[in-house]
Amino acid sequence: xxxxxxxxxxxxxxxxxxxxxxxxxxxxxxxxxxxxxxxxxxxxxxxxxxxxxxxxxxxxxxxxxxxxxxxxxxxxxxxxxxxxxxxxxxxxxxxxxxxxxxxxxxxxxxxxxxxxxxxxxxxxxxxxxxxxxxxxxxxxxxxxxxxxxxxxxxxxxxxxxxxxxxxxxxxxxxxxxxxxxxxxxxxxxxxxxxxxxxxxxxxxxxxxxxxxxxxxxxxxxxxxxxxxxxxxxxxxxxxxxxxxxxxxxxxxxxxxxxxxxxxxxxxxxxxxxxxxxxxxxxxxxxxxxxxxxxxxxxxxxxxxxxxxxxxxxxxxxxxxxxxxxx
Numbered sequence: 001x002x003x004x005x006x007x008x009x010x011x012x013x014x015x016x017x018x019x020x021x022x023x024x025x026x027x028x029x030x031x032x033x034x035x036x037x038x039x040x041x042x043x044x045x046x047x048x049x050x051x052x053x054x055x056x057x058x059x060x061x062x063x064x065x066x067x068x069x070x071x072x073x074x075x076x077x078x079x080x081x082x083x084x085x086x087x088x089x090x091x092x093x094x095x096x097x098x099x100x101x102x103x104x105x106x107x108x109x110x111x112x113x114x115x116x117x118x119x120x121x122x123x124x125x126x127x128x129x130x131x132x133x134x135x136x137x138x139x140x141x142x143x144x145x146x147x148x149x150x151x152x153x154x155x156x157x158x159x160x161x162x163x164x165x166x167x168x169x170x171x172x173x174x175x176x177x178x179x180x181x182x183x184x185x186x187x188x189x190x191x192x193x194x195x196x197x198x199x200x201x202x203x204x205x206x207x208x209x210x211x212x213x214x215x216x217x218x219x220x221x222x223x224x225x226x227x228x229x230x231x232x233x234x235x236x237x238x239x240x241x242x243x244x245x246x247x248x249x250x251x252x253x254x255x256x257x258x259x260x261x262x263x264x265x266x267x268x269x270x271x272x273x274x275x276x277x278x279x280x281x282x283x284x285x286x287x288x289x290x291x292x293x294x295x296x297x298x299x300x301x302x303x304x305x306x307x308x309x310x311x312x313x314x315x316x317x318x319x320x321x322x323x324x325x326x
Contacts, residue, residue, distance in 0.1 A: 004096040005080045006030070007179055008088035010151060011100030012136045014107025016163040016171065017084050020100070023172050025082040028179075033074065035067055035085035049121075058142050086139060089156055090149055096179050099157040099193070100171075103164045103201065104129050154195075154237060154269055158188050162198040166260040171196075174261060187232060187265050195235055195242075195264035199254040200302045202235070202262070203243040205287035208295040211252050230254060235264040236280040241307060243284050245274055255300040285309045 007024060009017045018034065025032035043049060068087070075091045089097040102110075108128035122128035143151055154160050159178050163171055174196055177183035184194035233247030244251055245267050254262040268280040275283065290310050297304055 004094065004179060005078070006083060006092060006095040007098060007175070008083040008085060008092050008095045009098050009100060010086050010089055010157070011098075011102075012107060013132050014110040015100040015102045016110075016168060017100055019168050020163075020171050020175065021082050021084045023168070024175060024179075027172070027176065028082070030081050031079070032082040032084065035071065035083070035088070038067060038070075055138055058138060058145075061146070064142070064146065086151060087143060087147075089151075090143075090147060096159065096175075096188075097157045098175060099154065099160045101160065101162050101164075104133065106164050108132060152239065154193055154266055158192045158194065159184075159196065160193045160266075161196040162201060162261070164198045164201060166196075166198065170260065184232070184263060187263075191265060193266060194232070195266055196261045197233075197235070197242055197264050199251055199259055199262040200300075201242065201304070202233070202251055202264075203241055203284070203288050203304060203307075204248055204251070204292055204296045205243050205245070205283070206248050207292060208299050211249055211299075230263060233262060233264040234267045236268045236274050236283060237266060237270065238281045238284045239270045241284060241288075243280075243288060245283075252300065255302065 007021075007028075007030075009021045011017045018036070021032055021034075024030075043052065068091070071083075071085060071088055071091045074081070074083070075088075075093070083092065083095070088095070089099075105125070108122075108125050111132065112122060112125060112128050122131060140151055143149055149156065159175065161171055161174065174183060178185075178188060178194060187194040230250050230253070231247070233250055234245040235247075236243050236245050242264075247264075251262065268274040268283070270281055271279045274280050278286070284307075288307060288310055290306060293304050293306055293310060296302075
């Protein structure tokens, strides 16, 4: 098994990178470096907001050049550390590469709730969502053009963790368990990334009727052992939505057990084939019908936003109505 020397965190604002990386560095006794703090300092020195500095960096390579060389030097030093940086995964070869995600509205709420500074401040939830998205898009475009890498591709990472509902302590425990090899070692070693997803944000691709005969089985009762005891779900990803390819019963058990994280293995991302040569995007569009989503919501007491493609589905199901299989 590969021995990871460092942990590098990537994720957009509001995903919890700072909170988690600070505590993990403390627990492991490692130095922590935050490139985000460095960029905010550079923005303040230039009398810019963080977004303005990102847009400026698209034209001025010197901004990224200084920070990139710093990261290369740190990676080459061999020091064991915790790195909070949106591009460290590109420079570090022997680190556990962690990508943290969260629902856009939750990310905006978190950013609004913390003290603002001259480089980063917002007046409303909608402004925060829009500016965070614009900043992320700016970084993504810059990284693609400058380095030929896409930070949104999940296969760049060893671990992808959804922090939308999970408490910081829960996320920290899981990341440390992956780092030490106590959790998901086979997935991280053989077919990364290991996914730790919010089960309430994973879309079904089967009718709920196929699960009714197993809801009272030992599988659901076994959920008492905790999310780490569940076999990873087989997951597809469209670039925006996660969906189940195999493992609906385990996902249902996780929801009924109140889990905030559930393990998964990525089997297809975006244009990669799921089954029969059908891409993840096309499979999701074909399988995630309005009735499938409505019935799943009703059975588990959750809310899943209806994807745009589902609104155009030929099923004559009005928004808010249960599907025919309920």
